[in-house]
Amino acid sequence: MPAIELKNISNFICRNISLKIADGELMVLLGPTGAGKTTLLNIVSGLIEYEGSILFDRVSIDEIPVNRRSVGYLLQDLALFPHLDVASNITYGLKIQKRHVYEIKTRLDEMLNLMNIPDLARRYPKDLSGGEKQRVALARALAPLPQVLLLDEPMSNLDPLTKETILDEFKNIQRKTGITTIYVTHDQDEAFSLGDRVSVLNKGKIEQNEVPDELFYYPKTEFVARFVGAKNILKARIIKIKQHEAVVYINNESLAQPFKIKVKRYPFFEKGKEISLCIHPEKIILKRVNEAVGNNLNRIRGKIVNIRSNGKTLKATIDIGGTEIYAAIPKALSDFKIHEDVWVCFAPDAPHPLCGKRCRAAEASRRFLN
């Protein structure tokens, strides 16, 4: 399977996108509606015009028309051919390419077994469940042995249980076949559970491209931070720099008085400089005002203004002098009430500075320093 390289891809939505996807890698494109994810898939498949260049194994495919690009494309609405039964849907590409009858039959059996749908061969799409349709569409995309697999939000219409099963199955199939894959989604859970790497797209540009853990814990921009769920964004000014730590003032205008917290130090920190910090709601610890808070934790006093629970997790919104902080704490460990005064606590390494491209380099040198 080929490595894919996008070089300065631009069109009416995408702006100068460059991206490398390794052989057999599963790259997830994550972003909100209108970010250009589907457009980028259409570009790779050759369905729409673009500027720039696409290379498969360092060979340009720009002049190759869509029907000869050898890409398997799974669309959001799956687009199964309604007038063809499952077997004919799966073998459509093989028949179009005039493969030998024996090969078509063998490949059909392989696909039906791989997708675990051997009994569905003679059914029509209207008689299939959402999960079954998903499997058939994936089988149809994989049957002609494409070089690259493109998937456009294929799980968006499935219930959570079916989605989880299909995601597991898909990940296994992708590993088994080793096919280079681009998977588009706006669901961060899906992105982080599937992707070997995740690229966040915003307004036609790649904001950040990392392995899932790096992206989740070390977002570079405010957009990425909010998109991966690090909703707490605080403006701060650096007042003191120590060996591994920096002391910063949270200087949000809505706060009655600025207060200082300690954060992890980065080499590019300079005294007096303004920075943005993001903190994942999961890294916030809530303590009652009469509870002792360890010296190793930063703390800010606030009032709970909203609480909602999604089963396992309690999601609280805490007002700290006009700024809202979001906390997600295990429900079993808490019985906080709305309007209750609390300490909002977090470890010094919880806030992550949003520092654009310098973050990653800084992170590497910080590790080296440590």
Added chain:
Amino acid sequence: MERIKAAYSLIPVFIFLLIWEMAARLELIPGHFFFPPFTAVVQPANFLKSLARVLIGFITGSIAGLLMGILMGYKETINKTFHPIFSLLYPIPALGWLPILMLWFGISEMLPIMIIFICSFFPILYNTVTGIKTVDKNLIKVAKTLGASERKILSTILLPLALTNIFTGLRLESGMAWRVIIAAEMVAIPTGIGALLMRAESLIRIDIVIVCLMVLSVMCLSFEKFFIYMEHKLTSKWR
């Protein structure tokens, strides 16, 4: 199932006509002089003439409408070129063409055939265009990525999925063709069921008038049912 049952509903009509024919020929009913056999009244020569005109006009008109519809549905430039012209011509009733066609072809077999041709052409054309244009664009996208050429997409995706619309056009126009041919034969052509109706009216032969109307009704119904049956046969599995 509903549609198959609808096709079966023609059987009692044919049984009724068969009993009429048999009863009259075997002289089972007293006073059979006033109750001639069905086939004697309808006069097969007239019926066959009308049938031939309808079949030739309808088949050629439908094929032309289908081909033009495919071109217009598939190629936007052709659609943009011809749509304004056909939009002007489509609202003209088929019989409205009669004077000009009489001048072009005179009183000949071409006249009724051309009227049926025109009557069939436009509805099939527009139904085919609509059928092709309403096919989900994502299906075309997927077919392309699976390696299908433009022609393959037309034959394997667009036409099969446009069948429902095409059959709606065929069904509606098959009945309309009979109505139009009768009207044309009544006013302009000396042979056929329409002409027979006019002669029967002048001779005050109510039995001929009734039988002609029955034949007309049965033919409209049979043609419509035939296309309903064909549509069901070709599309019911997946719809």
